Amino acid sequence: xxVSLYYTARxxxxxxxxxxxxxxxxxxTYNANAPFGLEEEGLCLYxxxxxxxxxxGSTKLPAVDDRAVPSLVHWLAAVxxxxxxxxxADWTFTLDDYEIEWDDHAGYHLPGxxx
Numbered sequence: 001x002x003v004s005l006y007y008t009a010r011x012x013x014x015x016x017x018x019x020x021x022x023x024x025x026x027x028x029t030y031n032a033n034a035p036f037g038l039e040e041e042g043l044c045l046y047x048x049x050x051x052x053x054x055x056x057g058s059t060k061l062p063a064v065d066d067r068a069v070p071s072l073v074h075w076l077a078a079v080x081x082x083x084x085x086x087x088x089a090d091w092t093f094t095l096d097d098y099e100i101e102w103d104d105h106a107g108y109h110l111p112g113x114x115x
Contacts, residue, residue, distance in 0.1 A: 002060050003068075003096055007079050009055040009089035022085040023055065030078035035070040036062065043078055054089050055082065073113050076100070080107030 015023065023045070031042035045057040059075050061068050072095075083091055083102070093100045093108055100108050 002063055004061065005059045005072075005075055005079070005100075006092075006094045006096075007055070007057055007082065008053060008092045009083070009086045010052050010092075011054050011086075011089040012052060013054070014049075015054050015086065019054075019085055023082060026078065026081045026085060030074065030081065033074075035074050036067055040067065040071060043075070043082075055086055069113060072110070076108045076110065076113075080109075083107070 027043045027045065034040060034042055040062050041060040043057060043059055045055060049056055059078075061075075062071050079093055083089075091102065093102075095110075100110065102108060
């Protein structure tokens with residue numbers, strides 16, 4: 001059984017062309033620089049969006065303990081970057097059912113992971 005990250009940006013208007021390009025660049029950059037390359041799942045954005053949803057996706061974390069924390073730190077930074085591109089949305093970011101809080105200075109992070 002795996003653990004996954006889920007991220008959603010809600011707002012009334014869809015992403016603009018410029019935002020779509022910027023989101024694509026974030027996804028490409030973070031997926032290409034993932035700690036374990038193509039061996040693990042990257043940012044996966046869903047094609048089908050509910051009305052009022054500008055962006056929605058998930059990332060399954062590695063099941064191997066020594067890979068989980070480096071991957072989690074990387075994907076927290078990736079979703080922080082996505083939020084920077086779509087800053088005017090109502091964001092939800094969870095690790096399965098646990099909500100990851102936004103910090104205006106640090107972005108998305110979990111205490112103790114960077115130690």
